[in-house]
Amino acid sequence: YQTFDGDLKWDHRDVTYRILSYTPDMEISLIDEAFARAFKVWSDVAPLTFTRLFDGTADIMISFGRNNHGDPYPFDGKDGLLAHAYPPGEGLQGDAHFDEDEYWTLGTGPAVKTRYGNADGAMCHFPFTFEGKSYSSCTTEGRSDNLPWCATTADYSKDKKFGFCPSELLYTFGGNANGAECVFPFVFLGEEYDSCTTEGRSDGYRWCATTNNFDTDKKYGFCPSRDTAVIGGNSEGEPCHFPFVFLGKKYDSCTSEGRGDGKLWCSTTDSYDDDKKWGFCPDQGYSLFLVAAHEFGHALGLDHSNIRDALMYPMYSYVEDFSLHEDDIEGIQYLYGRKTGPDPTPPQPNTPTTTPYPDPDETDATDGPTTTTTTRPVDPTKDACKLTKFDTITVIEGELHFFKDGYFWKMSNGGDEKVKGPFPVSEKWPALPAVIDSAFENILARKLYFFSGNKTLYWTQFWVYTEQSVLGPRSIEKLGLPNSVQKVEGALQRGKGKVLLFSGENYWRLDEKAQKIDKGYPKYTDLAFGGVPNDAHDVFQYKDHTYFCRDRFYWRMNSRRQVDRVGYVKYDLLKC
């Protein structure tokens, strides 16, 4: 391995990054995930943490660009140079740039994540068969609305699983229209446009207006590339037009004719000879994850290695089951040391001391074990923004509450949106244990339900607070939940007196008035709430959206049960 002259490295271990722009080649969530995985490659072996910023200046600023993209090292069109990054330091140093003229995938051809349909956002399965015909790209066959779709299993006829492919008719990204779909035709500088355009931009990105008049409304977004779109050339993002005419000859598929480099291309109009509009045909593409992991190696201080199998070898090659080479590990550990112990976690307060067996003389046989909580003085420096995961998040009296290890923070729903706390749980709700798995409020009855339990206990318990009076702890069997439920992970109120309780991959509907679970439950969470993690540890309702949290991330679902945002609890909810 090699390091840069002077062993350039970050002088801090909590490195920040910010994604400044996206490629239209892949769904944003796939890009976010590819970058996060690429950082994890390094944080798995060195004592580094990577925190994503959504504004301001981060150590590592990530962007896509083509040709001359604002630094002294222009890219060179498709293939050749894929990306570059700068060694650690201020300003441009540490930044990573990816060539937009490449076709960015996960390394094995179009990576198409679906939306809507009935496949819960699954990836397209190529090839798939539909009415006896095989498709290796999204198709509009069988539809009259021109929306491209794909099957998410090999055989649509058998499985009937499908979703819609990226299309400007479904959504846009970036811009200022919050992902709204394009409106065609739209007016821009007095001209009418029937499709996405690069007019008015110098970076080649295709955009559209999301109202019928950009000149008056100024609302726009960038168009996602369809999987059949060409790469580079002078028609980036447009689909091939088959057949097309080139030098008087008709072509029904991509061709390398006319080129000395053997690359396949097509015309995006019916005649290349007349219109000269063309682009390269989609291929396997380059794995954004692998290239990013390499570039982030530079951004952390590693130069190129001459070990062919090392990640820091300068040339790209696709590997399916990636693992970091010993040479890369030695390099990063030379700079930052070895990683010891588990992942960094916030300091843990005293955990409750628990008597696992109930005292039959003092406790109702159906009630839970006696739990005494050891409280400690509030540490004013305990910062919610430094926590990566909360025991539970819920809305109480209109304010978002975050619980963690005997403390809670609250976030007002008003304009100031500043997190307040920590407050000791024991002061406000003295009967509760330190760890709260779930909570919900019945506003009409002015009741607060709290659930707590874990593997060290024999069953989950619940408490009901009505102002200062408390009922419980009681076993969840009282509510009709099986005592095998080790944790109630989340609660969603559904109409009058109905509450959905989540645990593991299942959820139950509680009739609060009858204190019973409705018939027909449990149900599988993923069947009703597609596209959210099956192992969410917090589920709650906030501002007309349902949130499913896993680790530091949340999946936000709208009233139509569509995931419309994935983000960070820390930045979006806590406003850190």
Add this chain to the structure above:
Amino acid sequence: WSLPLKSVFVTFPGDIIKNMTDTELAEGYLKKFGYIDTLHRSGFQSMVSNSKALKRMQRQMGLEETGELDKSTLDAMKRPRCGVPDVAN
């Protein structure tokens, strides 16, 4: 017997021209990735320094160090790669 096709190469608008000789390709590559000291490159000196630079590039890439612009070296130069120079400048 089929006649060999006579390919016609066209200049595609918006394409970054990469139609160059092997020597041009190699010189550009060695320069771009830091193997050639661009300030001292002319005539005979260029051939000597190019040979040295080629050997250095071949060593970095794990190729046989021939100092010649052979096929494996040219192939390596055409492969997709990271834009960070291999030799710091």
